[in-house]
Amino acid sequence: MLSLKFNNVYINDYDAIVGPNExxxxxxxxxxxxxxxxxxxxxxxxxxxxxxxxxxxNILKNNNLTNNNVDLxxxxxxxxxxxxxxxxxxxxxxxxxxxxxACSTFIESIIVxxxxxxxxxxxxxxxxTANHNLVAERQFRYPVEYGALKNENATFTSTAxxxxxxxxxKGNIRVSKGTIGAVKKLGINDPNYVGAVMAPSCADAIxxxxxxxxxxxxxxxxxxxxxxxxVGVSILKDYLKEEYNLDLKNIIxxxxxxxxxxxxxxxxxxxxxxxxxxxxxxVLQNKKYKKILVVGTGALHSKTLVNQKEEIPSIxxxxxxxxxx
Amino acid sequence: MxxxxxxxxxxxYIKKPNYMHNIKVAFISxxxxxxxxxIMYKLLIYLTPLSKVEASSxxxxxMILITSFFTSIGIFDKFITKYRSGLIIPTTGFAxxxxxxxxxSKKEGLITGLGSNMFILAGSVVLYSTIAAFFLVIVKVIIxxxx
Numbered sequence: 001m002l003s004l005k006f007n008n009v010y011i012n013d014y015d016a017i018v019g020p021n022e023x024x025x026x027x028x029x030x031x032x033x034x035x036x037x038x039x040x041x042x043x044x045x046x047x048x049x050x051x052x053x054x055x056x057x058n059i060l061k062n063n064n065l066t067n068n069n070v071d072l073x074x075x076x077x078x079x080x081x082x083x084x085x086x087x088x089x090x091x092x093x094x095x096x097x098x099x100x101x102a103c104s105t106f107i108e109s110i111i112v113x114x115x116x117x118x119x120x121x122x123x124x125x126x127x128x129t130a131n132h133n134l135v136a137e138r139q140f141r142y143p144v145e146y147g148a149l150k151n152e153n154a155t156f157t158s159t160a161x162x163x164x165x166x167x168x169x170k171g172n173i174r175v176s177k178g179t180i181g182a183v184k185k186l187g188i189n190d191p192n193y194v195g196a197v198m199a200p201s202c203a204d205a206i207x208x209x210x211x212x213x214x215x216x217x218x219x220x221x222x223x224x225x226x227x228x229x230x231v232g233v234s235i236l237k238d239y240l241k242e243e244y245n246l247d248l249k250n251i252i253x254x255x256x257x258x259x260x261x262x263x264x265x266x267x268x269x270x271x272x273x274x275x276x277x278x279x280x281x282x283v284l285q286n287k288k289y290k291k292i293l294v295v296g297t298g299a300l301h302s303k304t305l306v307n308q309k310e311e312i313p314s315i316x317x318x319x320x321x322x323x324x325x
Numbered sequence: 326m327x328x329x330x331x332x333x334x335x336x337x338y339i340k341k342p343n344y345m346h347n348i349k350v351a352f353i354s355x356x357x358x359x360x361x362x363x364i365m366y367k368l369l370i371y372l373t374p375l376s377k378v379e380a381s382s383x384x385x386x387x388m389i390l391i392t393s394f395f396t397s398i399g400i401f402d403k404f405i406t407k408y409r410s411g412l413i414i415p416t417t418g419f420a421x422x423x424x425x426x427x428x429x430s431k432k433e434g435l436i437t438g439l440g441s442n443m444f445i446l447a448g449s450v451v452l453y454s455t456i457a458a459f460f461l462v463i464v465k466v467i468i469x470x471x472x
Binding site for chain 1: 328330331334337338340341342397401402403404405409410421424425426429430432445446
């Protein structure tokens with residue numbers, strides 16, 4: 001598995017727009033909230049596009065940047081052909097690389113951006129991701145108003161758009177290492193069990209990261225996983241123990257912690273924006289952790305292949321963040 | 326770890342749905358809804374000059390109307406989450422699946438949206454109930470011939 005070291009890559013700023021459920025969850029200091037799922041637009045897809053556009057606007061405005069100062073935007077989302085992200089960027093005239101790694105998209109984007117910055121190919125990049133609960137419901141599950149009973153192991157796609165600015169200018173959060181995961185599947189073909197689908201690839205990425213950099217398990221203050229859910233994180237812990245003989249006690253799963261308790265949400269939040277949302281607006285706000293391993297986990301499932309009874313593959317990518325002050 | 330061992334690991338943590346609770350709730354809610362329909366049906370026959378066939382058609386029509394209305398204002402799915410599948414037994418399930426698909430695709434055009442997505446969930450019901458009806462009629466004819 002490929003691991004990379006990055007020199008002089010810092011997260012200088014971040015911004016998020018969240019939905020009505022997410023603001024009530026375990027997050028702090030979020031300024032931009034949408035009060036309803038339409039966000040003054042005609043459709044949910046247009047709402048997500050507007051969220052992504054506004055997040056980029058905010059980043060540019062807060063850092064006094066113009067289109068010419070930013071070299072690259074990297075990102076993606078859950079919608080087919082990452083359409084919402086692509087549609088949101090036509091007003092910026094900034095180079096764009098589209099990424100798809102399901103819920104690991106944000107970490108994948110950070111790895112690519114960090115690599116380009118570390119090699120001095122570019123100076124500033126914005127990583128972007130978003131997910132909208134009802135866009136995902138329509139695409140992956142049932143019509144929005146259809147009252148299918150939710151499986152107790154299924155996760156709930158959150159509504160949020162998150163972006164961060166990466167550059168070589170020194171900041172508080174340093175991106176120092178990254179491990180690019182491999183696709184893995186282990187016999188699960190039920191899309192309700194995405195936690196179980198993603199746990200092996202997540203364990204694989206963590207283990208290979210430790211091996212490649214010769215790191216001891218207690219090196220990190222926190223291992224933050226993406227959206228395994230409460231079932232998935234229990235499976236991950238057991239899998240790490242049984243397969244790699246790794247006993248990690250400081251694992252927190254962003255998905256299972258994002259919400260407090262909200263009706264209809266069974267096993268936690270999911271979606272590519274869940275992990276960065278919890279990372280930026282909870283973990284980094286606490287200032288308790290200095291060395292953090294962030295593992296984005298994605299279930300690469302397609303409705304067509306699930307209907308053809310194929311197993312669901314998954315992928316996970318890991319990055320190491322150092323909080324400097 | 327092979328697939329078999331992993332499945333065993335996963336089964337340790339997967340939460341199983343509480344079937345007995347669901348069955349109880351669905352039995353009560355479905356029974357109540359059915360009883361209300363039955364009472365309305367009897368009342369219609371008593372109080373109006375409608376025939377049995379007309380009265381039952383009217384009740385069915387009313388149920389479809391109410392379901393579609395509640396679906397369109399976005400509350401019927403919450404009822405189902407609370408009162409389980411008892412609510413979708415008397416034609417209401419069919420109406421709900423059609424109207425929720427319609428609400429979902431209303432912005433995508435009359436042909437490519439509404440037209441092609443209307444039966445996206447109910448299509449299977451239409452197809453397989455037609456096939457079932459066909460075979461049941463054959464069985465009925467055979468039984469009648471034998472008797």
